[in-house]
Amino acid sequence: MTREPVSAPSRDVIPLTPIQRVVCAVACLTFAFDLYEILMLPLIVQPAVTTLENLRPEMPEFIFVWGYCS
Numbered sequence: 334m335t336r337e338p339v340s341a342p343s344r345d346v347i348p349l350t351p352i353q354r355v356v357c358a359v360a361c362l363t364f365a366f367d368l369y370e371i372l373m374l375p376l377i378v379q380p381a382v383t384t385l386e387n388l389r390p391e392m393p394e395f396i397f398v399w400g401y402c403s
Contacts, residue, residue, distance in 0.1 A: 349357070
């Protein structure tokens with residue numbers, strides 16, 4: 334079995350178009366916002382559930398409701 338030489342990868346870099354840059358920027362902002370929402374969810378949902386539903390964390394109903402939110 335003979336080995337063929339592997340050519341080096343080309344150095345031709347195609348720059349992003351302005352539309353591609355906007356799409357990447359929007360995707361980054363969306364990802365950052367989604368991450369923020371996921372991190373803030375436990376801080377917001379637990380007090381809201383305890384206030385609106387009159388539940389305490391040691392009650393089984395609270396664990397049932399909180400299981401859907403986490």
